Amino acid sequence: MLEQVTVAGGGTLGSQIAFQSAFFGKQVIVYDISEDAIEKARQRLANLDQNYRRDMQATPAQLVETHQRIQLTTVPEQAFSHRDLIIEAVPEVPTIKINLYKQVATLRATNSILASNSSTFLPSQFADETGAPAQFANLHFANSIWQHNTAEIMGHAGTSVDTIHQLTEFxxxxxxxxxxxxxxxxxxxxxxxxxxxxxxxxxLWGAGIVxxxxxxxxxxxxxxxPEGPFGIIDKVGLRTFYSIESQRKGNDPEYQPILEQLKAMIDRDALGVETGHGFYDYPDPAYERPDFLV
Amino acid sequence: MLEQVTVAGGGTLGSQIAFQSAFFGKQVIVYDISEDAIEKARQRLANLDQNYRRDMQATPAQLVETHQRIQLTTVPEQAFSHRDLIIEAVPEVPTIKINLYKQVATLRATNSILASNSSTFLPSQFADETGAPAQFANLHFANSIWQHNTAEIMGHAGTSVDTIHQLTEFxxxxxxxxxxxxxxxxxxxxxxxxxxxxxxxxxLWGAGIVxxxxxxxxxxxxxxxPEGPFGIIDKVGLRTFYSIESQRKGNDPEYQPILEQLKAMIDRDALGVETGHGFYDYPDPAYERPDFLV
Structure with missing residues (x-):
């Protein structure tokens, strides 16, 4: 069983992965590149207490124990040596990922597994860079992982059966x-x-149908x-959605009016739940009210 | 207010539209082309009693009154004269629709509205055939209309504001x-x-991803x-879904394995809820069980 877990990258998802792992008993190290980044990760971890209290009925003792199981460090030797599982949750920039994988390769334990939380890259794109392709796969979490608790496990053709099995059990x-x-x-x-x-x-919205x-x-x-697509977009955040759609539809003339209207919302800070305004106003968005469906 | 309503076509949706209208007090005529079709429509209407008892808490008296408000006929003069609203729910075949529209045009009251339940055609495609384009629009119902109670109202460029307004109020x-x-x-x-x-x-299924x-x-x-896409496909029916996808993806080489596997299910009568087998077995499909999500 994979018990000693490092999460490389203490951003939104990285912090959640670290917290969820520690909450369920793993020994966790959060690695990031600067003291500033570590301080932000520490704050994110502290903020998660309220979510686990509310949604997971976490007791004060459980929360204390969770934090006791998490160390934060900027030292690669501490983060990547003697670990069972290293979960990469760094920005979606190939050079950043590759540099990390090469660093991990020089320090990791022989039997350790390396997993990427990447949303956009396939494991085959980086397998060779890891130095141990059979022990590499993607392990993908969704935002609010304690609630949207799927872990999508995707190997490349050379990932070993044992790696998939161990990630599944983890x-x-x-x-x-x-x-x-x-x-x-x-x-x-x-x-x-x-x-x-x-x-x-x-x-449908941007083309003026409804x-x-x-x-x-x-x-x-x-x-x-329980919610429609615009409720979901508000949670995802308009900036993220706009960035995805710019990549997918940037060259589609028919989709330009939609991108322009999304951009206009972003320019006036209507980013969704995070700013309290998006397609709905928060808290208490209209779609959660009982009269929304009649 | 549109009170005298004719539904042309007593199939699955036509019967539901007639029943829902009569249940809420409209005087309804169901028109179809043969005594055989009328007999089948009568049976469909009778079968809906159990749905309205279960899902709408209909009382025995309400059901009796509902059926008293519905007449069935094969006589166009009876079906299309002196009516406020004629809802077309005949097969999705242009010549069938056009023939009906022309027949309606010769018999209808001056101020009557003609609405098509078509899933696949736009109102602009037939507006001229109706002889009264300003009084023509689509009024689209979903299957199990008493539960999935949206009515999508779609005019063409020449539909009058009053027609849209009256259909909305109806x-x-x-x-x-x-x-x-x-x-x-x-x-x-x-x-x-x-x-x-x-x-x-x-x-994702047909390409063997999961x-x-x-x-x-x-x-x-x-x-x-509350359900996923395959639960929905089982309800829609595999034949309907296959027919839609054959039209959309018949020429896409990448989608052929998916179409072939759907066809294989249809060939062994795994049509979904209607035959008790599809992607799930019915009643009590696996996705409704409490252990499905853990």
Missing amino acids: AKSIQMVPIVLKKEQPGYVLNTMLTPFLENAAY DAPTVDQTWMIGTGA | AKSIQMVPIVLKKEQPGYVLNTMLTPFLENAAY DAPTVDQTWMIGTGA
């Missing part, structure tokens, strides 16, 4: 539902469905979902 | 949530999102939805 041990992909698939399972879904919804709440209303009534 | 009066489109959009609001969503989900229950599990955990 995911279960920190109360994630492992979703094991049999082949590489850009976007994994969830985003292969979710991204075009949000994109089509944004089209307004955003009407899109959500239609989806919620039609499928019984 | 929809509300039979407890539908009106979704008024400001422009023509193939697939309306719901299917613009739902069809590609189901298509992408089917790809199995169907895993796709649903991922979607349900990731979005909180």
Whole structure:
């Protein structure tokens, strides 16, 4: 069982992965590149207490123990030596990832596993850079991992069966539902469905077919979902959604009006839940009110 | 207010539209082309009693009154004269629709409204055939209309504001949530999102990335939805889904394995909820069990 876990990168997802792992008993090191980054990671970890209290019924003692199991460091030798599992959660920039993988390669234990949380890259793109391709796969978490508790596990053709098996058992041990992909698939399972879904919804709004709440209303009534695509976009954040769609649809003339209107919302700081305004106002967005569907 | 309503076509949706309208007090005529078709429509209407008892808490007296408000006829003069609203719910074949529209044109009251329930055609394609384009629009219902109670209202450029207004008020009066489109959009609001969503989900299964229950599990955990895409496909019916995807993806080499596997399921009568087998077994499909998400 993978017990000694390092999370490289203490950003939003990295902090959540570290917290969830420690909450379920793992010994965790959070590695980041500067004291400033470490301080921000420490703050993110502290802020997660309230989420685990509210959503996971965490007791004060559990929270204390969780934090006791987490160390933070900027020292690669401490972060990557003698660890069972190293989870990479650094920015989605190939050179940053490759530099990290090469550093890990010089320090890691022989049997250790390296897993990337990358949303956008396939493991085959970096397998050779890790120096131990059989022990490398992607292990992908969704935001608010304690609630959206899937762990998508995607190897490349050279990932060993044992690596997939160990990552699956690790995911279960920190109360994630492992979703094991049999082949590489850009976007994994969830985003292969979710991204075009949000994109089509944004089209209906941006092309002026109906307004955003009407899109959500239609989806919620039609499928019984607790929220519609614009509720989801507000949670994802308009900047992230705009960045994804700029890449996917930047060259599609038909989609330009949609991108322009998203950009206009971003320019006036309507970024979604994080700024309290997006397609809805927060807290208490209209789609959560009982009269939204009648 | 539109009170005298004719539904042309007593198939699955036509019967539901007639029943819902009569249940909420409209005087309804169901028109179909043969005594045989009328007999089948009568049976469908009778079968709906149990749905309205279970889902709408209908009393025996309400059900008796509902049926008293519905007449069935094969006589066009009876069906189309002196009516406020004629809802066309005949097969999705242009010549059938056009013939009906021309027949209606010779018999209808001057101020009557003609609405098509078509899923696939835009109102602009047939507006001229109706002889009264300003009084023509699409009024689109989803299957199980008493539960999925959206009514998508889509005019063409020449539909009058009054027609849209009257259809909106009619929809509300039979407890539908009106979704008024400001422009023509193939697939309306719901299917613009739902069809590609189901298509992408089917790809993940048919291309061998993960199995169907895993796709649903991922979607349900990731979005909180009560069912995933394969639960929806089982309800829609594999034949309908296959027919839609054959049109959309028949020429896409990458999608052929998916179409072939859908066809194989249809060939062994795994049609979904209607045959008790599809991606799940019914009743009591696995995705409704409490252990599906853990």
